[in-house]
Amino acid sequence: xxxxxxxxxxxxxxxxxxxxxxxxxxxxxxxxxxxxxxxxxxxxxxxxxxxxxxxxxxxxxxxxxxxxxxxxxxxxxxxxxxxxxxxxxxxxxxxxxxxxxxxxxxxxxxxxxxxxxxxxxxxxxxxxxxxxxxxxxxxxxxxxxxxxxxxxxxxxxxxxxxxxxxxxxxxxxxxxxxxxxxxxxxxxxxxxxxxxxxxxxxxxxxxxxxxxxxxxxxxxxxxxxxxxxxxxxxxxxxxxxxxxxxxxxxxxxxxxxxxxxxxxxxxxxxxxxxxxxxxxxxxxxxxxxxxxxxxxxxxxxxxxxxxxxxxxxxxxxxxxxxxxxxxxxxxxxxxxxxxxxxxxxxxxxxxxxxxxxxxxxxxxxxxxxxxxxxxxxxxxxxxxxxxxxxxxxxxxxxxxxxxxxxxxxxxxxxxxxxxxxxxxxxxxxxxxxxxxxxxxxxxxxxxxxxxxxxxxxxxxxxxxxxxxxxxxxxxxxxxxxxxxxxxxxxxxxxxxxxxxxxxxxxxxxxxxxxxxxxxxxxxxxxxxxxxxxxxxxxxxxxxxxxxxxxxxxxxxxxxxxxxxxxxxxxxxxxxxxxxxxxxxxxxxx
Amino acid sequence: xxxxxxxxxxxxxxxxxxxxxxxxxxxxxxxxxxxxxxxxxxxxxxxxxxxxxxxxxxxxxxxxxxxxxxxxxxxxxxxxxxxxxxxxxxxxxxxxxxxxxxxxxxxxxxxxxxxxxxxxxxxxxxxxxxxxxxxxxxxxxxxxxxxxxxxxxxxxxxxxxxxxxxxxxxxxxxxxxxxxxxxxxxxxxxxxxxxxxxxxxxxxxxxxxxxxxxxxxxxxxxxxxxxxxxxxxxxxxxxxxxxxxxxxxxxxxxxxxxxxxxxxxxxxxxxxxxxxxxxxxxxxxxxxxxxxxxxxxxxxxxxxxxxxxxxxxxxxxxxxxxxxxxxxxxxxxxxxxxxxxxx
Numbered sequence: 001x002x003x004x005x006x007x008x009x010x011x012x013x014x015x016x017x018x019x020x021x022x023x024x025x026x027x028x029x030x031x032x033x034x035x036x037x038x039x040x041x042x043x044x045x046x047x048x049x050x051x052x053x054x055x056x057x058x059x060x061x062x063x064x065x066x067x068x069x070x071x072x073x074x075x076x077x078x079x080x081x082x083x084x085x086x087x088x089x090x091x092x093x094x095x096x097x098x099x100x101x102x103x104x105x106x107x108x109x110x111x112x113x114x115x116x117x118x119x120x121x122x123x124x125x126x127x128x129x130x131x132x133x134x135x136x137x138x139x140x141x142x143x144x145x146x147x148x149x150x151x152x153x154x155x156x157x158x159x160x161x162x163x164x165x166x167x168x169x170x171x172x173x174x175x176x177x178x179x180x181x182x183x184x185x186x187x188x189x190x191x192x193x194x195x196x197x198x199x200x201x202x203x204x205x206x207x208x209x210x211x212x213x214x215x216x217x218x219x220x221x222x223x224x225x226x227x228x229x230x231x232x233x234x235x236x237x238x239x240x241x242x243x244x245x246x247x248x249x250x251x252x253x254x255x256x257x258x259x260x261x262x263x264x265x266x267x268x269x270x271x272x273x274x275x276x277x278x279x280x281x282x283x284x285x286x287x288x289x290x291x292x293x294x295x296x297x298x299x300x301x302x303x304x305x306x307x308x309x310x311x312x313x314x315x316x317x318x319x320x321x322x323x324x325x326x327x328x329x330x331x332x333x334x335x336x337x338x339x340x341x342x343x344x345x346x347x348x349x350x351x352x353x354x355x356x357x358x359x360x361x362x363x364x365x366x367x368x369x370x371x372x373x374x375x376x377x378x379x380x381x382x383x384x385x386x387x388x389x390x391x392x393x394x395x396x397x398x399x400x401x402x403x404x405x406x407x408x409x410x411x412x413x414x415x416x417x418x419x420x421x422x423x424x425x426x427x428x429x430x431x432x433x434x435x436x437x438x439x440x441x442x443x444x445x446x447x448x449x450x451x452x453x454x455x456x457x458x459x460x461x462x463x464x465x466x467x468x469x470x471x472x473x474x475x476x477x478x479x480x481x482x483x484x485x486x487x488x489x490x491x492x493x494x495x496x497x498x499x500x501x502x503x504x505x506x507x508x509x510x511x512x513x514x515x516x517x518x519x520x521x522x523x524x525x526x527x528x529x530x531x532x533x534x535x536x537x538x539x540x541x542x543x544x545x546x547x548x549x550x551x552x553x554x555x556x557x558x559x560x561x562x563x564x565x566x567x568x569x570x571x572x573x574x575x576x577x578x579x580x581x582x583x584x585x586x587x588x589x
Numbered sequence: 590x591x592x593x594x595x596x597x598x599x600x601x602x603x604x605x606x607x608x609x610x611x612x613x614x615x616x617x618x619x620x621x622x623x624x625x626x627x628x629x630x631x632x633x634x635x636x637x638x639x640x641x642x643x644x645x646x647x648x649x650x651x652x653x654x655x656x657x658x659x660x661x662x663x664x665x666x667x668x669x670x671x672x673x674x675x676x677x678x679x680x681x682x683x684x685x686x687x688x689x690x691x692x693x694x695x696x697x698x699x700x701x702x703x704x705x706x707x708x709x710x711x712x713x714x715x716x717x718x719x720x721x722x723x724x725x726x727x728x729x730x731x732x733x734x735x736x737x738x739x740x741x742x743x744x745x746x747x748x749x750x751x752x753x754x755x756x757x758x759x760x761x762x763x764x765x766x767x768x769x770x771x772x773x774x775x776x777x778x779x780x781x782x783x784x785x786x787x788x789x790x791x792x793x794x795x796x797x798x799x800x801x802x803x804x805x806x807x808x809x810x811x812x813x814x815x816x817x818x819x820x821x822x823x824x825x826x827x828x829x830x831x832x833x834x835x836x837x838x839x840x841x842x843x844x845x846x847x848x849x850x851x852x853x854x855x856x857x858x859x860x861x862x863x864x865x866x867x868x869x870x871x872x873x874x875x876x877x878x879x880x881x882x883x884x885x886x887x888x889x890x891x892x893x894x895x896x897x898x899x900x901x902x903x904x905x906x907x908x909x910x911x912x913x914x915x916x917x918x919x920x921x922x923x924x925x926x927x928x929x930x931x932x
Contacts (some may be wrong), residue, residue, distance in 0.1 A: 374820050375707035399822075401832075535753040536874060569704050570755045 002115045006222045007107040013229030014106065020236050021244050028265040036257055043255025052254035056247050061085050065327040069279050070157025072145060079142020087135040094128040113186045114221050118195025133197040139179050160287065162278035162297050171238040174231045181227050185220035188213050242275040246328055249273040259334035261415065267338055270330050271300045280322035285523050289541040296322050296332040313339045315532035318411065319523035320493035340413025346420055359431040363395035366434035370441035371404050372562035379440050379562050382584035383461060389587045390474040395432050407447040411529040422452055438464045440580065442491035442561045443528065449495060460491060462560050465583055466500035469507060476508050476586040483509040483582065484554040487521035488561035501560050501579055508586040512552045522548060526567030542571035550574050558582055590925050591616065593678045593688035595665045595864060598626025599907060600899025601694035602648040603914035609656035611922050616686045617657055620664040624649055626696050632726040634907060635770040636797035667867045674894055690894050690921050693864060693878060695901040697855040700749025708748065708851055713823040718853045722771055731778055738779050739847035743831060744768045745818050746788040750854030759875050761854035761904045765791050766798045768852050769805045776809045784811045787818055787833055795906060821849065855904040868892050878902050888917040896921055
């Protein structure tokens with residue numbers, strides 16, 4: 001039997017950690033609703049599990065998404081994730097080949113070089129030694145980058161990194177020390193009695209020349225085991241809870257569990273799955289324009305450690321840029337929203353004094369300008385012109401006064417109020433008999449699509465115009481204006497509409513591609529979701545965004561949201577137009 | 590000793606005249622081709638209905654002083670302190686003026702009503718600004734503006750003032766009384782027209798203003814409705830349909846107007862920030878120039894030798910602008926005679 005007392009810290013630490021995790025996860029999942037538990041049972045024995053496993057490999061080990069932020073940052077995470085995993089796998093395989101039995105204690109593989117008499121060879125022993133040395137070098141190179149990142153984060157493409165708690169810095173140190181200690185323990189052993197490969201063997205010979213290795217080797221193994229044990233014991237209290245929890249999150253997500261309207265056990269799993277990598281910080285314009293520390297990393301950190309987080313609940317634009325950049329794929333908007341309390345005051349009776357809105361004339365296509373659409377007559381007029389030109393018979397359901405779609409209330413947390421609005425609008429829509437609902441406002445679009453449960457087609461005006469142009473119903477002439485497109489948060493990241501505006505602008509203008517196309521588009525700062533910042537702060541965000549777009553020297557900054565248009569109007573030196581205006585200018589009969 | 594004054598509006602002209610009277614030589618810089626500034630766009634002045642053109646003429650005549658050199662069509666680009674207490678002002682026409690003191694009298698600019706798109710300015714035909722209405726008065730064109738005289742006119746107060754959405758938190762002070770004055774003028778021209786003013790608060794701060802407001806209601810039958818315009822639309826006849834909440838009654842209100850006048854507010858002139866920035870003179874968040882002290886240091890700035898006069902520091906009526914210009918002249922004299930260096 002292979003055993004030495006130095007393996008105890010590692011073994012005890014690992015056992016304690018696994019017990020703790022098992023209890024924690026089971027307790028969380030037991031609080032899930034019945035329907036969700038059923039989803040888990042069903043999902044477990046389906047292809048979804050394989051998909052989840054694939055995602056675990058690419059995100060938890062390879063860290064694929066981080067490469068999008070910066071290749072060096074991605075490499076650093078691959079070193080730790082994939083490197084450590086492969087080191088364990090290679091070690092375990094090696095131990096099994098040597099021992100010819102699958103059942104050896106877990107510490108045996110970890111401390112193989114200690115137990116294995118170096119002179120004794122076994123099949124592929126040199127190959128194994130080479131692979132484990134290579135993997136150790138791989139991890140150490142990542143460690144070097146991690147150290148460099150502490151001092152100069154720009155080297156891995158990060159302007160600002162997370163401010164960590166002292167305990168997290170302690171466990172960070174213990175994690176970092178694991179690999180150099182393994183390197184030392186293996187090198188010392190090799191220096192004393194041979195074995196190892198290009199890395200540990202050469203290092204061992206080097207150390208043997210001036211160090212009393214017979215006195216240092218055994219303590220080095222103690223230190224290595226102790227550091228592993230310390231890391232395992234501290235892990236549940238630190239941000240490294242993300243390592244096991246992210247795996248659980250990925251499986252649950254693939255089995256169909258979603259963040260609901262309440263902050264529940266699944267929210268906690270998301271919260272613990274946050275690695276505090278800090279990638280969200282640079283993506284957040286409240287940081288880049290206003291230097292505010294309100295990003296998901298801080299929001300979740302404060303909730304988890306019982307700090308004051310209430311002031312952060314409202315201070316979020318819900319633009320979704322953090323979600324788009326989050327390597328763990330957490331649903332930050334839904335998480336933030338789940339903490340906003342429902343303080344609804346409006347009921348069905350609130351507007352009883354107002355006469356019922358006039359029911360619209362029936363037509364197949366209904367156009368809903370929305371509140372912000374009513375405040376931007378240029379947009380609604382352009383739409384009227386376009387629809388007329390294309391020969392679409394359309395009913396303008398909120399032209400003579402309408403009801404808000406309810407999204408502002410929903411974003412404030414007041415779901416009941418939003419439901420009152422939705423009920424009114426559903427009745428109006430039903431009366432119109434429309435089969436297609438067109439809106440110019442992406443905020444309304446998201447609301448109609450996600451909260452109304454309508455059985456008709458709901459499209460944004462960009463999608464509808466694109467369709468009319470493709471079908472040849474709307475004829476346009478190519479425009480000469482150089483345009484840059486600002487994709488509104490609720491349209492792009494919110495509803496996944498990217499292609500339609502792109503197609504349109506390429507037809508009616510000379511569209512300039514920017515770094516902010518697609519998922520990376522900026523927020524104008526006008527967001528309804530943030531009730532915490534004031535007009536001047538909004539204006540600063542808008543000004544910075546406008547400047548970023550202006551750097552491409554467009555003739556016009558084009559957007560597809562009346563709120564974005566209004567927000568930019570005060571902040572942009574470049575003229576701002578809605579995409580409908582640009583199309584209307586290029587219409588021909 | 591020479592003084593450079595930037596801005597040939599009422600403040601700059603008045604200060605130039607006063608300083609020349611004290612024996613100084615003055616360079617007066619004006620970016621337009623004549624002096625008078627925004628005053629040139631006005632018809633009559635409140636509260637006494639004096640002719641604006643008359644006042645411009647008066648200011649102009651006073652500039653015929655041997656000590657005053659007028660530089661028109663010239664925009665000041667940058668101020669630099671070439672030696673302690675010596676300033677060089679670069680102009681757009683490449684001239685460099687030298688002075689022992691610089692007076693900023695850069696004034697204000699009228700709010701661009703297109704930024705409040707929901708009011709339809711530049712989109713609906715029958716929406717004009719208060720400045721354009723003055724022009725209609727001057728040209729006597731109101732009665733025939735759209736072929737026939739308007740039957741119902743609405744004045745919208747606080748356009749571009751006290752509006753968080755466009756980041757103008759400040760009150761422009763004069764639009765209230767201007768609306769009252771303009772409403773009375775309209776009534777005199779068109780006795781049959783219905784006139785409504787939509788206001789948030791009526792700020793009648795000057796002598797005779799409150800009396801004018803009372804007269805407007807009692808003698809001129811002008812109706813004042815407390816409520817902010819939420820949105821405006823155009824109907825098929827080209828009229829403007831407005832939605833307002835009458836906050837005194839607590840009910841929403843819809844009204845069709847033949848003409849809608851936007852009482853545009855005052856914003857800091859573009860030149861103020863540029864010039865103040867070139868000599869590190871701080872601004873208020875709204876862009877107006879910050880005085881050294883709001884009580885005891887008006888006309889002075891954080892930079893000794895750089896002075897201010899008129900509405901470049903805050904919205905100001907003509908009475909206060911001219912008073913401020915005289916006060917600035919006195920402060921400059923005090924500085925140049927050395928009795929108050931580094932005040």
